[in-house]
Every structure is written in structure tokens, then in C-alpha cells.
Amino acid sequence: MSTDLETIHTFTPVRNDLPGEPVPYYVANGEGHRYEVDGQLWTIIARAVDTGGLFDAAYVMGPRGARTPFHVHRDQQRSFLLVRGSVQVWLGGSSRVLVPGDSFNVPAGTALAYRMLAHGTRLLTWAAPGGSLAYVEAIGDRVDAHVHPARTGRSTSPAEREQAGAPLGITFPTGEEVAAAERWDAGLPAGVEPYFLRAGEGDRLATPNALYSYLSRGRNTDHRYFAIHTAGGHSDYFGRHFHREHTENFLCLAGRVWLYANGTEVLLTPGDFLHAPAGTIHTFAFDAHQTEMLGILTPDVFEPFFSVLGSPTDDHVYDESTALVGPPPVHVLQKLQDELDLVLVGPPPQRGVGLDV
DSSP: OOOOHHHHTTOOOEESSOOSSSSOEEEOTTOSEEEEETTEEEEEEEOGGGTTTSOEEEEEEEOTTOEEEEEEESSOEEEEEEEESOEEEEETTEEEEEOTTOEEEEOTTOOEEEEEOSTTEEEEEEEESSOTTHHHHHHSEEOOOSSOOSSOOOOOOHHHHHHHHGGGTEEOOOOOOOOOOOOOOOOOOSSSOOEEEOTTOSEEEEETTEEEEEEEOGGGTTTSOEEEEEEESOOOOOOEEEOSSOEEEEEEEESOEEEEETTEEEEEOTTOEEEEOTTOOEEEEEOSTTEEEEEEEESSTTTHHHHHHSEEOOOSSOOTTSOOOOSOOHHHHHHHTTTSSOEEEESOOOOOSOTTO
16 A cells, blocks of 8 residues: 555554554554464564555564574565573574674575573564565464463474465575674674674764664665664654655664654653654654664665764763753754755644653
């Protein structure tokens, strides 16, 4: 489905449901479509049908010992962020033991396997183009549960996996579980290749009272998306705007984020997700100390914005001593309209809800 931008302006975000069409929507932590696969709980928060085919995303939660065998996606570029617990990952012939905040990038055609090492481990995964989560829908058992099973239930067989994966270009090669290297992975590669990235690393940019860190750039994802981590303190809304050529997705990792979307204010707390397709009039504000947010923007046309906004830094924390001015004021956004995919439509909104929160 294709909807013109002016029509998208009018949509009130759908709440706690997957809309089945590319319109603005919000999913609270734990909500979405949930499936059990090999003792893990997959909570799908975005499907191809919800994003116009651009991408899909899910949380994966499992117990200590839960495994996903070696598999290869022919078509999708994928990324993972460890939210809680610990996991050992085998990726492109290398292995790492990861802790919360660590991430890894999986190009199309790259073999991946993982084993959860801690109780209640939780990963966030996203992929572009969308469509790969149809495998989970095909092979998993739809459930109402919001936590993984207490005990391992039915395990899928190799034949079941092959049958569900084949139509989607997903295969299951034999791989070697090499020993994990104790390496501090701090940089992004120059192109499309598998890589690990430790928490707090990546290309970093400083602005007043905020720190932006790229978990991936367009050059790492065949320009399908980039992912950026924002850490900061209290901030105000900035100018209301929309984008013509890219979709923006917001996930709260820590603290509180207020999202203004087409006139509706939504409070994001850890685990919450908001999808803002092209045409959504939006802005955001941080409402707690040490707030952290992940932005996934697809395709990657808006990546230069953050380099204009901030200055390169070697710091790993934001500077609280600078005067808080929030993200770019209206006059800066106005200047950038001619340079980037940004259409300014008005001044910052006034907070109208949750004023006592």
C-alpha cells in the first residue's frame, strides 16, 4: 500500500497493534505479535506489511542455553542489539561473548548462530528489506505469553526449518562454533561486512547535553538503513517536521522519551517502539536523566544530518555542563531543509499531557 504524504499527516498513531499498512503506530514494551520458537519468545514489533516493505523488527527473549543454529539470509541485511543478559554469537567465522549494549551486523549471505548465556536474555533485531520475520510466523507457535517458556518445549527439526526458510531465501548451513575472542571491537568497517561493536563505541558526535553514536552507517548496510544511539538528559521538543523519503523508528532503551506524532503525544519508556513513516509530522523530547534512544532510519538518506548537528568526539558520555538547547532550533532546521530530507512545518509543540510525570 502507498499513501500520499498529506494523508499520512492526518493519521493518529495506532496503539499497541500492528496496523497491517505503513501508517504511524506505537507498540508498548511486550506488545506485538508473539511466537515461541525453540524455547525463545519472538515479539514482532514491525513487519514488512507495516513498513511498506522497508524493514521488520522483533525482540527475542530466551533462557540460559537457548540456541539458534547457523542460518543464512540470502536477501536481508540484519542488525542485533543486546538489551539484557548475555549471549555468545558466531558470525562470519568469528565469535564473541556479548553484554548489554553490544551489537552486531549481519550482511546478506553471512552465516549466524547464537546461544543465550544468561537467564532472561533479550535481543533486539531488525532487518531490511522486510520479509524475513515471515519465517518466525511460519515456524513458531502464536502465543499470548509475554515471557519465554519456563522450560524448553517443542524443538523445531532441521526439516521444518528448511521447509519454512526455503521460500524466504533462508538456509541452514553447517558451521563451526569457534572459541570466542576477547576483543574490544570499537570501530565501524569501511563497507558491508560482518562486525561486532561494543557498547559505547562506534562513530560518536557531541551536541549540548547529548551524545550520538552510530551503530551502523549506510555504507555498512548497502544503504538500506543506519542506526544511531542517542544518550542525553532532559531536553525540550524541537521544531515539528516530516520527511519525504525515509522512515524513522524510535526505541526507548532507558529513561523516558516524549514523541509527538501527528498531534498526539506518546510517552516511550524502555522497550517501547514508535514507527513514523515518511509524512509523519513528529518531534521528540527527553524527559529523564541518562535517557537512551535507538533510532533506525531507512533508507540512509538522512545520515548526514547528525554530522551537521554534532562534532566528532572521543568521549563516551555526554557533557552535562553545556547549556541545554535541545536538538537543533527552528532556524537551524530551516537552514537544513534545502540540504536534507527534512520539511519543517512549525515551531516546537507545547507539552500538553503528563506534565506531572
